Amino acid sequence: MTTLDTDTIVAVATPPGQGGIGVVRLSGPQSSDISGVLCSVLGGKPATPRLAQRVSLHYDGEAIDDGLLLYFPGPNSFTGEDVVEFQLHGSPITLQRTLDACRASGARLARPGEFSERAFLNNKIDLVQAEAIADLIASASQGAARAAVRALSGEFSNHVGSLVAKTERMRILVEATIDFPEEEEDFLARYSIPQQLASLQVELAELLAKSGRGKTINEGIAVALIGAPNAGKSSLLNRLAGEDAAIVTDIPGTTRDLLKVDLVLNDLPVRLVDTAGLRETEDPVEREGVSRARTEARRADVIVCLVDATAQNWARAYERLLEMAGLAESVESPVLVPVINKCDLISQPVESDFLPISAKTGTGVELLIETVRRCVGLTSESTDFTARQRHIDALKVASEHLDTAVETVPNAQLELLAEELRETHNALGEIVGKTTPDELLGKIFSEFCIGK
Ligand SMILES: Nc1nc2c(ncn2[C@@H]2O[C@H](COP(=O)(O)OP(=O)(O)OP(=O)(O)O)[C@@H](O)[C@H]2O)c(=O)[nH]1
Numbered sequence: 001m002t003t004l005d006t007d008t009i010v011a012v013a014t015p016p017g018q019g020g021i022g023v024v025r026l027s028g029p030q031s032s033d034i035s036g037v038l039c040s041v042l043g044g045k046p047a048t049p050r051l052a053q054r055v056s057l058h059y060d061g062e063a064i065d066d067g068l069l070l071y072f073p074g075p076n077s078f079t080g081e082d083v084v085e086f087q088l089h090g091s092p093i094t095l096q097r098t099l100d101a102c103r104a105s106g107a108r109l110a111r112p113g114e115f116s117e118r119a120f121l122n123n124k125i126d127l128v129q130a131e132a133i134a135d136l137i138a139s140a141s142q143g144a145a146r147a148a149v150r151a152l153s154g155e156f157s158n159h160v161g162s163l164v165a166k167t168e169r170m171r172i173l174v175e176a177t178i179d180f181p182e183e184e185e186d187f188l189a190r191y192s193i194p195q196q197l198a199s200l201q202v203e204l205a206e207l208l209a210k211s212g213r214g215k216t217i218n219e220g221i222a223v224a225l226i227g228a229p230n231a232g233k234s235s236l237l238n239r240l241a242g243e244d245a246a247i248v249t250d251i252p253g254t255t256r257d258l259l260k261v262d263l264v265l266n267d268l269p270v271r272l273v274d275t276a277g278l279r280e281t282e283d284p285v286e287r288e289g290v291s292r293a294r295t296e297a298r299r300a301d302v303i304v305c306l307v308d309a310t311a312q313n314w315a316r317a318y319e320r321l322l323e324m325a326g327l328a329e330s331v332e333s334p335v336l337v338p339v340i341n342k343c344d345l346i347s348q349p350v351e352s353d354f355l356p357i358s359a360k361t362g363t364g365v366e367l368l369i370e371t372v373r374r375c376v377g378l379t380s381e382s383t384d385f386t387a388r389q390r391h392i393d394a395l396k397v398a399s400e401h402l403d404t405a406v407e408t409v410p411n412a413q414l415e416l417l418a419e420e421l422r423e424t425h426n427a428l429g430e431i432v433g434k435t436t437p438d439e440l441l442g443k444i445f446s447e448f449c450i451g452k
C-alpha cells in the first residue's frame with residue numbers, strides 16, 4: 001500500500017485564469033507554520049481553527065495580497081492533515097507569488113490529485129468517493145453531477161461494503177470449517193450456503209446493472225447517425241445540436257468527413273457523430289467517407305439508422321442499410337434505433353418497427369432522445385450513482401468468481417469454495433481501495449486535477 005510522505009504540499013485550487021477569488025491550499029505538518037511566516041498578523045501563533053480570518057500576505061518584505069485564511073487542523077480536515085486555505089484575489093500573478101512564497105517557506109508543489117490521495121490514505125474517503133470528487137468536477141450534465149454527489153455521499157461504497165461484509169462472513173465460515181473437518185459433512189446445508197451464494201449473485205448482478213448506468217451517465221455515450229445519402233443525417237445532427245454544425249444540401253453525398261459534436265440530451269452526455277451516406281461509389285473521397293462511416297458505426301454505443309420516408313420499401317431500405325454498414329451479420333449486435341425521417345412528407349402511418357421523425361420540423365425528435373436513453377438503460381427516473389469502467393471490470397471479476405464458487409457446491413469442495421470467495425472478496429475490495437494495487441492507485445490519482 002502506498003504510504004504517506006510527510007511533505008507539506010501546496011497548489012492553486014481554483015482554475016487557471018483570472019477570477020474574483022483564487023484559492024491556494026496547503027496540506028501537511030508545516031501548513032500552519034508557513035501561514036505564520038506569510039501572515040504577520042498571526043504573530044507567530046497558529047490561526048484559529050475553522051474561522052475565516054482577514055490576513056495580509058507578505059513575503060520577503062513585500063506585500064502579496066489581502067485575503068482570508070482558513071485553518072483546519074488535522075485530523076478534521078479534507079486530507080486528514082493540517083490544511084490551510086488562502087482565499088485571495090483571483091489574479092494568476094498573485095496566486096503564483098503566494099505559491100512561490102509557500103514553496104520558499106518549506107512546501108512543495110502538489111502532484112495532480114495529491115490532496116485527494118492523502119484524504120484516501122488517511123481514510124477520510126474511500127477510493128470510490130475520491131473518484132466521485134473528480135467525476136463531480138468533470139461532470140458534463142446535471143444528471144452526472146447528481147449521480148457523482150450520490151457516489152460521494154457513499155451510496156455506491158455502501159452497496160459494495162454490504163457485499164464485502166457478506167462475502168467475508170461466508171469466507172470465515174468456510175475457512176473455519178476447513179480447519180475442523182468433522183464439521184464439514186452437513187456444513188453447506190446447515191449454514192444455507194447455496195442460498196447465501198444465490199442471494200449474493202442477485203445483489204452483485206443488480207449492482208453491476210446500476211454501475212453500468214452510472215458509467216453511462218458519467219462518461220456519456222457515442223451515438224452514430226447512419227443512412228443512405230440524403231436521408232437527413234446532417235439535418236438531424238443540426239436539429240439535436242441546435243446549430244448549423246453540418247452542411248446540408250439536397251445533393252446526395254454531401255457529408256464525407258465524420259463530424260463529431262458533444263451534446264447533453266436530456267441529461268445524458270452524448271458524442272454525436274454524423275457520417276457519410278452509405279452507398280457504392282467510384283469517387284475515392286466519398287469511398288473513404290463511407291469506409292469511415294462503417295468503422296464509426298461499429299465503435300458507437302448506439303446507432304441511429306435513418307431511412308428516408310420517401311423510399312419505396314422501408315424494410316428493404318433498412319436491411320440494405322445494415323448490409324452496407326456491415327452490421328447485418330455482425331455477431332455482437334450493437335444497439336440499433338431504426339428511424340424513418342422526413343415524415344412531414346408522407347401521409348401514411350409508420351410501421352411500429354420504426355420511429356417516425358422529421359429532422360426538418362422536429363416531430364418525434366424528443367421521443368428519439370428518450371429511446372436512445374432507454375437503449376442504454378436510463379429512464380427518466382434513474383437515480384444512480386456515477387461509476388467507472390474500473391468498477392464494472394472489478395464487479396465482473398467478482399461475479400465470475402462467485403459463479404465458480406457456486407459450481408463447487410454440488411461436490412462440497414470447500415477448499416475451492418474458499419478460494420473463489422477469497423477472489424470475490426479481493427475484487428470487491430479493489431473497488432473501494434482496500435485491495436487496490438499501488439500502481440493502479442497512482443494511475444487513478446494522477447488523472448485528477450492539480451489542487452484536488
Ligand atoms: N422535408 C424534409 N426534408 C428533409 C428532412 N431532413 C432532411 N431533409 C432534406 O433532405 C436533404 C438532405 O439532407 P441532409 O441532412 O444533407 O442529408 P444527409 O443524410 O446528411 O445526406 P448526405 O450527407 O449526402 O449523406 C436536404 O435537402 C434536407 O433539407 C426532413 O425531415 N423533412
Ligand SMILES: [Mg+2]
Pocket residue numbers: 233234235246247248254255274275277
Ligand atoms: Mg450529411
